[in-house]
Amino acid sequence: MSKKNLISITDFSKEEYLKIMELSSQFEENPSQSLLKGKVIATLFFEPSTRTRLSFETAINRLGGKIIGFSDSNSSSVSKGETLHDTIKMVSNYADLIIMRHPLEGSARYAAEVSDVPVINAGDGANQHPSQTLLDMYSIMKTQGRLDDINLFMVGDLKYGRTVHSLLMAMSQFKNPIFNFVAPPELAMPDEYKLYLSNKGIRYFEHLEFNDIINQADIIYMTRVQKERFIDPVEYEKVKNVYILKNEMLANTKPTVKILHPLPRINEIHTNVDSNPKAYYFTQARNGVFTRMAIISHLLNLR
Amino acid sequence: MEKQLNVSAIKDGTVIDHIPTKALFKVVQILKLDEFNNMVTFGNNLDSKAMGTKAIIKIANRYFEDEEVNKIALVAPNAKLNTIRNYEVVEKRVVQIPEQVNGIVRCFNPKCITNAENVSTKFQIINEKPIEMKCYYCEKITYENEIKIK
Ligand SMILES: [Zn+2]
Numbered sequence: 001m002s003k004k005n006l007i008s009i010t011d012f013s014k015e016e017y018l019k020i021m022e023l024s025s026q027f028e029e030n031p032s033q034s035l036l037k038g039k040v041i042a043t044l045f046f047e048p049s050t051r052t053r054l055s056f057e058t059a060i061n062r063l064g065g066k067i068i069g070f071s072d073s074n075s076s077s078v079s080k081g082e083t084l085h086d087t088i089k090m091v092s093n094y095a096d097l098i099i100m101r102h103p104l105e106g107s108a109r110y111a112a113e114v115s116d117v118p119v120i121n122a123g124d125g126a127n128q129h130p131s132q133t134l135l136d137m138y139s140i141m142k143t144q145g146r147l148d149d150i151n152l153f154m155v156g157d158l159k160y161g162r163t164v165h166s167l168l169m170a171m172s173q174f175k176n177p178i179f180n181f182v183a184p185p186e187l188a189m190p191d192e193y194k195l196y197l198s199n200k201g202i203r204y205f206e207h208l209e210f211n212d213i214i215n216q217a218d219i220i221y222m223t224r225v226q227k228e229r230f231i232d233p234v235e236y237e238k239v240k241n242v243y244i245l246k247n248e249m250l251a252n253t254k255p256t257v258k259i260l261h262p263l264p265r266i267n268e269i270h271t272n273v274d275s276n277p278k279a280y281y282f283t284q285a286r287n288g289v290f291t292r293m294a295i296i297s298h299l300l301n302l303r
Numbered sequence: 304m305e306k307q308l309n310v311s312a313i314k315d316g317t318v319i320d321h322i323p324t325k326a327l328f329k330v331v332q333i334l335k336l337d338e339f340n341n342m343v344t345f346g347n348n349l350d351s352k353a354m355g356t357k358a359i360i361k362i363a364n365r366y367f368e369d370e371e372v373n374k375i376a377l378v379a380p381n382a383k384l385n386t387i388r389n390y391e392v393v394e395k396r397v398v399q400i401p402e403q404v405n406g407i408v409r410c411f412n413p414k415c416i417t418n419a420e421n422v423s424t425k426f427q428i429i430n431e432k433p434i435e436m437k438c439y440y441c442e443k444i445t446y447e448n449e450i451k452i453k
Contacts (some may be wrong), residue, residue, distance in 0.1 A: 008442065083420055106416040106440025125414050127441055 004299045005112040007121045009130040009166040014173040016298070017137060021147070023294035023303055024138045024287070027062070031290070035302045036065030042095035043069035044087070045122070046102040051263070052122050055285070056099050056131075059292035068095060088114045097300060118299040126162055132262055133166040135291040136221070139284040140171075143258045144218055148175035151216050155182040156223035156243050156268055158189040163262045164223060168193055172202055179204040180213065184239040186230060209242050215252045220245065222261040222268050222281075247272040260284050311344060316363040318385040318392075319375070324348055326378040327358035332452050333374050333407055334367075341365055354381070369399070374407055376400040377434060377450055400431050408436065411449040415441040424453065 005011065012020070027033065041060045045053050053071055060067050068091075084107060091098055092115040100111055101122040108121035108128070123129040141147055152171060154164045158181050168189075171177050179197065181189045181204065188206065197204050207213065214220060225243050230236040244267060245259065258280040261269060265281070273279050297303040322330055327347050330336075336343050342363040351357035366386060375382055376398040386394040404426045410417045417424045417440055425439035433447040 084416070085420060085422075103414075104416045104419050104441075105412060105414045105443065106410075106438065109440045110416045110420070110422055124416075125441075127443075 003116070003118055005119045005121075006130050006295055006299060007108045007112055007119065008128045009133045009170050011130070017134070017147075017170060017173065020134050020291065020294045020298060021138055021141045023297060024290040025142070027293040028287075028290040031062050031293075033062060033293070034064040035297055036060060036063035036300075039065045039096045039300070040094060041065050041067055041296070042091045042098045043067055043071075043122075044091060044098060044100040045069070045071045046073040046100065046107075048072040049101050049123060051285075052101060052129075055288045056122060056292050058289045059296060062289065063293055063296060084111065085114050092116045097296060120295060120299065126160065128166065129162060130166060131288070131292055131295055132163050133170050134295060135284065135288040136163070136167050136260060136262070137170055138287050138291045139258070139260055139280060140219055142287065143280060144256065147171065149177070150174070151178045151180070151218045153180045153182060153214055153217045153220045154189070154223070155210070155220065155245070156225045157187045157229060158183040158223070159187040160229055161223045164189075164221065165193060167221065168197070172197065172200055177202060180207065180217070181205070182207045182210060182243065184208065184225070184235070184242070186235060186239075187225065210245070210249060212252070214249065215254070217253060217257050220257060220259045222259060222265070224266055224268055244268055244270060245273055246270040247276055250276060250278055253278065311361075312390060313342070313344075313361045313363045313387055314390055315388050316341075316361065316365055317367060318387060319360045319362070319379075320357070320383045320385065321351070321354065321381050322358040322360065322379045323354065324356050324358050327360070329378040329452050330358075330360065330375045330382070333378070334371070336360070336362065339365065369396075370401070372396075373399050373401045374404070377404065377408060378452070380432075380434070400428055400434065402428055404428065404436060407453060408445065409451045409453045410438045410441060410443065411445040411451070412438065412441050412443040415443065417441075
């Protein structure tokens with residue numbers, strides 16, 4: 001059987017998405033497993049990302065596996081000038097699966113080519129971070145009971161935000177999604193994604209600010225609007241308070257709506273939303289552990 | 304025939320015509336003609352009805368497979384190949400943009416792994432006119448005006 005990897009969200013089929021959803025739910029019900037007993041998993045973080053690393057390492061521990069690796073490249077052979085090629089060759093001799101994060105784009109796809117064991121991309125620069133997308137999908141599945149017919153609002157930086165692009169691609173595989181994009185013109189959803197939706201006959205709408213239409217939302221996916229993204233600081237000042245979600249804005253939204261955010265947040269979700277039952281971002285992060293357990297088990301053909 | 308006289312005729316080999324003038328040396332690079340020992344003659348800035356000016360290359364005693372020569376379509380999409388035997392054109396071919404391009408072109412993305420480590424590039428051609436090529440590694444698109452030969 002050929003080796004499976006998870007480098008981009010499009011590497012998985014719709015059937016695989018559904019399998020990951022099902023497995024995540026099983027692991028959530030029963031988080032203490034021994035499927036990885038006797039297995040060694042490498043977590044290679046060429047740049048630090050404590051949040052993602054802890055989530056993966058918790059998943060490995062919950063599956064009963066052992067971990068080798070490093071949490072930033074200063075403490076590894078990489079700082080001595082070893083190539084990615086050689087590091088991956090070496091580690092793939094030791095471990096049963098490699099989870100890696102690297103600042104260069106395409107590094108994970110390259111590692112998968114070099115490695116004899118499966119590779120999970122935990123972020124390659126600004127390119128892909130597919131386990132985030134699967135945990136977003138699991139959060140949607142869990143709170144809405146379905147992935148079909150979802151009215152999905154994406155808010156904030158839709159131009160550079162890789163999480164919204166991947167989620168758009170993945171959710172487009174399901175029936176009748178409706179996308180609503182809320183962003184300043186500088187950070188609008190790129191044409192290539194809008195073209196992708198049009199070609200598939202999927203409905204989408206663009207808005208410059210929040211308005212009553214959010215009352216139709218099933219999911220509101222918030223992202224950070226970062227100052228560095230603006231060429232003109234005046235433009236940032238103009239929009240910085242437009243894309244902040246406040247509790248009072250949720251008054252007439254659906255009782256079932258949930259607010260997601262890939263975290264960490266800055267100020268784009270007012271803290272007065274946190275205690276609203278519609279706020280879901282902290283539970284969403286917790287879901288990541290079960291989704292990552294599912295991804296690992298799937299790639300190693302353990303489930 | 305007047306155009307042919309601009310560069311001396313060859314007895315046997317290949318004539319590559321209708322090369323954009325600024326693409327001449329890229330074609331040389333792609334076909335590795337600089338490493339080739341037989342007679343190679345170039346003409347540049349020649350008059351062309353269709354292109355204004357053009358370049359032409361004549362390579363003695365060398366014939367090309369489609370796969371080999373289609374690579375030059377990236378920089379010379381309208382190039383025409385004439386196979387010459389005993390001073391006669393025995394075959395005319397046009398180049399075709401391949402579906403997949405391995406090596407040759409540099410990924411325009413400075414943060415791509417192929418620009419940091421010794422990794423041969425791989426692209427999928429997603430549009431032919433103008434050329435748009437998607438990097439297999441970083442998934443970014445290199446556009447025709449950004450094409451640089453590796
Ligand atoms: Zn690239």
